[in-house]
Structure formats: structure tokens, C-alpha cells
Amino acid sequence: MNSNLDLSSKFRLFYKISLFLSILIFLNLLYGPLVRATGSGLACPDWPFCFGKIFPTFDFQIFMEVSHRYYSGFLGLILLGLTIWTFIDKILRKEFGIYLGLAVLLLISQINLGRLTVTLKLDPTSVNLHLLNAIAFFLVILTVSISAREKSEKENSKFIVSSSLFRKDNILLFILIIGIVVQIVLGGRVSSHYAGLACPDFPTCWGEWIPNHPLEIVKIQVFHRFGAYTVALLLAISLAFSIWKRFPITTRRLLQMSMYLLVAQIILGILNVFFGLPKLVTVLHTGFAVLLLTFSYLSLISRAVFLTSENERRPGN
Missing domain, CATH: 1.20.120 (Four Helix Bundle (Hemerythrin (Met), subunit A))
Known part of the structure; x- marks a missing residue:
């Protein structure tokens, strides 16, 4: 003992x-x-x-x-x-x-x-x-x-077994996580190429959704914006799927919190455009991106942990 x-x-x-x-x-x-x-x-x-x-x-x-x-x-x-x-x-x-x-x-x-x-x-x-x-x-x-x-x-108990993690009904969560990582890369390109103010307006850029602008930094900013729209769509689909398939309550709550973080992230992005990249807002924009990835990652992990635990409780295991 x-x-x-x-x-x-x-x-x-x-x-x-x-x-x-x-x-x-x-x-x-x-x-x-x-x-x-x-x-x-x-x-x-x-x-x-x-x-x-x-x-x-x-x-x-x-x-x-x-x-x-x-x-x-x-x-x-x-x-x-x-x-x-x-x-x-x-x-x-x-x-x-x-x-x-x-x-x-x-x-x-x-x-x-x-x-x-x-x-x-x-x-x-x-x-x-x-x-x-x-x-x-x-x-x-x-x-x-x-x-x-x-x-x-x-x-x-085991933490996670591969059969609980790599399942067909977890594919959307994997795609969501990959999408957020790609969006973080796109955000990094915006920062490293100093493209944060390449578009002076929002949601359009120079008055157009897809502007025909000669500057490369404008294209970098537009790609970043469409990346955000894609992540929003992936997150909405993942949340709806988790509710439909009755994923564990922890998983659903983490995805709901991810949605709130995404809304905050979009607001911070808009503030960056209209207020000329305030230092605090710029830092928070990065922080919320990492939190969004973290909560989406935790939603996948929480489901895998739950399934592993359920499997261990079954007779014969």
C-alpha cells in the first residue's frame, strides 16, 4: 500500500x-x-x-x-x-x-x-x-x-493506445489540427515578411476579396485571411460532428472553447489592421493562435484517453 x-x-x-x-x-x-x-x-x-x-x-x-x-x-x-x-x-x-x-x-x-x-x-x-x-x-x-x-x-492504466487515437471518426480532428498549424505558418509568413498592414481594409483587401495587386506581401496577407476562413469552417464542422457522434463531453467542451478562441483571434486580427499592429494585440494574436491549436489538440487527446479507458473497462481486458 x-x-x-x-x-x-x-x-x-x-x-x-x-x-x-x-x-x-x-x-x-x-x-x-x-x-x-x-x-x-x-x-x-x-x-x-x-x-x-x-x-x-x-x-x-x-x-x-x-x-x-x-x-x-x-x-x-x-x-x-x-x-x-x-x-x-x-x-x-x-x-x-x-x-x-x-x-x-x-x-x-x-x-x-x-x-x-x-x-x-x-x-x-x-x-x-x-x-x-x-x-x-x-x-x-x-x-x-x-x-x-x-x-x-x-x-x-494506459494513457493512450494507437487504436483509440488513429480512428476514422478522428480524421476531422486531425485535419483541424493540421489546418491550424498551416494557418500559424501563414501567420508567421505575414509577420516575417512585414505584411501585417499590406491590406488596409477588412474583410476585403484594397476593396476586393482577391485583389490583383503586384506586391507579394498583399498576396501573403490574403492567403492568411483565407486560411482563417478555412480553419473556421473546419472547426465548425468538427464541432458539429462531435455533437452528432456524441463524443465525450470534455471533447465537445474543448471544441466549443476552441470556437470562442477563434472568434477572439479573428477580432484581434481585425484590430491589428485598423489600429496599425499594436504590440500587445500582435502578441495576443500569436498567443490565441497557440491556444486554439492547444485546445483542438486536447480535444483529440481527451477523446483518445476516454476511448482507451473505456476499452480497459470492458470484460476480458
């Missing part, structure tokens, strides 16, 4: 630490766009130091860039500690070893992409990959947190 209690306590502690790390990573996903919105992305012309120093002479932009690096380094230390604990503990290694190994690889990739972002002078490709890699890192740690919570409540 005592050993079971100890095991449950271990999973609860692991859950709390991984959840804390997930929150910190999400905040860093807001910090990065804030660095860019304040024009601080190249405040330090070198990497990993800033003007050859660990602690350079600070002005506002240098402080924004350097503090972002310090904060990211702090996250790396937490991940390192969590990974060491995982691999020296047989039970944790069995449950979370693959996740933490993947997280470490993503962190290494993120560090390298951060270096390229500076050395390639904010090259759009490296900037977008930097954001996508950070989101993948966040989702992996969030998955670890969810799994640890499940284990703390039901030690002997």
Missing part, C-alpha cells in the same frame, strides 16, 4: 513540474513575438553572446532580446532536471522516456534555430521554423503533463 502511495505521489509531483514547465513555455511563445514586435530581434548582432558579452550594456531592445535568451536558458535547465530524473528512475523512464527524449531533441533544434534567426538576420524561413519548433516543444511537454496526471489518478 505504501509503495502505491509513493508511486502516486511521484506521478503527481512529475505532473506538477511538467505542467509548470508547459506554462513557462507558453509564456515564452508570447515573449518571442513581443521581442519581434518591439523591433528587438537583432538588438544583439551575435550569438550566443550579445556584443561579445554575457551581460552587455542594456537599452530597452537589448534587454528584450537578452532576457528572452536568459528565459529560454532557464526553461532548458528545468527540462534538463526533469529529463535526468526521468532517466534515472525506471518507472518514469518507461512512461515518459520517449517524450523527454523527443523534448530534448526539440530543445536542441530550437537553440540552433534561434542561432540561425540571429545569424541569418531574421530570415523568414528560420523565424517560422523557430516558432513551429517551439510549439511542438510546448505540445510534447503538455502531453507529458496530461499523461502524468492520468497516471497519478490511475496508476495501472
Whole structure:
């Protein structure tokens, strides 16, 4: 009995630490766009130091860039500690070893992409990959947190089995998640190409839905807008399908919350156009995009967890 209690306590502690790390990573996903919105992305012309120093002479932009690096380094230390604990503990290694190994690889990739972002002078490709890699890192740690919570409540149960995740009736949720990721990429292109104000009006662009404009940044902005309309359609269909098929209540609620986030995201996009990209609104626009992806991802995970649990309760399993 005592050993079971100890095991449950271990999973609860692991859950709390991984959840804390997930929150910190999400905040860093807001910090990065804030660095860019304040024009601080190249405040330090070198990497990993800033003007050859660990602690350079600070002005506002240098402080924004350097503090972002310090904060990211702090996250790396937490991940390192969590990974060491995982691999020296047989039970944790069995449950979370693959996740933490993947997280470490993503962190290494993120560090390298951060270096390229500076050395390639904010090259759009490296900037977008930097954001996508950070989101993948966040989702992996969030998955670890969810799994640890499940284990703390039901030690002997499986988190998710592939047959519960890769089902025909989950296809819409997968398409929705892919659609949101593509839209985030399109949003990254808008930011990295400075196309946020390429269309001065909304919902049309230069008075037309599909303007015949010679500037590439106008096309980038229009693609981003039509991406938003596509995501809205995919989310509406996914929500309707989940209600029709009587998906678990948690899944339906997460999709409903995703719809609210999408509405807020569209409003933020409109505010960006009419108020000339206010820094706070720009950062929130990125944050809500990540939250939309997170809640849609959690809707898929919640259904897979539910189906796995139902399968384990059936006689003979």
C-alpha cells in the first residue's frame, strides 16, 4: 500500500513540474513575438553572446532580446532536471522516456534555430521554423503533463493506445489540427515578411476579396485571411460532428472553447489592421493562435484517453 502511495505521489509531483514547465513555455511563445514586435530581434548582432558579452550594456531592445535568451536558458535547465530524473528512475523512464527524449531533441533544434534567426538576420524561413519548433516543444511537454496526471489518478492504466487515437471518426480532428498549424505558418509568413498592414481594409483587401495587386506581401496577407476562413469552417464542422457522434463531453467542451478562441483571434486580427499592429494585440494574436491549436489538440487527446479507458473497462481486458 505504501509503495502505491509513493508511486502516486511521484506521478503527481512529475505532473506538477511538467505542467509548470508547459506554462513557462507558453509564456515564452508570447515573449518571442513581443521581442519581434518591439523591433528587438537583432538588438544583439551575435550569438550566443550579445556584443561579445554575457551581460552587455542594456537599452530597452537589448534587454528584450537578452532576457528572452536568459528565459529560454532557464526553461532548458528545468527540462534538463526533469529529463535526468526521468532517466534515472525506471518507472518514469518507461512512461515518459520517449517524450523527454523527443523534448530534448526539440530543445536542441530550437537553440540552433534561434542561432540561425540571429545569424541569418531574421530570415523568414528560420523565424517560422523557430516558432513551429517551439510549439511542438510546448505540445510534447503538455502531453507529458496530461499523461502524468492520468497516471497519478490511475496508476495501472494506459494513457493512450494507437487504436483509440488513429480512428476514422478522428480524421476531422486531425485535419483541424493540421489546418491550424498551416494557418500559424501563414501567420508567421505575414509577420516575417512585414505584411501585417499590406491590406488596409477588412474583410476585403484594397476593396476586393482577391485583389490583383503586384506586391507579394498583399498576396501573403490574403492567403492568411483565407486560411482563417478555412480553419473556421473546419472547426465548425468538427464541432458539429462531435455533437452528432456524441463524443465525450470534455471533447465537445474543448471544441466549443476552441470556437470562442477563434472568434477572439479573428477580432484581434481585425484590430491589428485598423489600429496599425499594436504590440500587445500582435502578441495576443500569436498567443490565441497557440491556444486554439492547444485546445483542438486536447480535444483529440481527451477523446483518445476516454476511448482507451473505456476499452480497459470492458470484460476480458
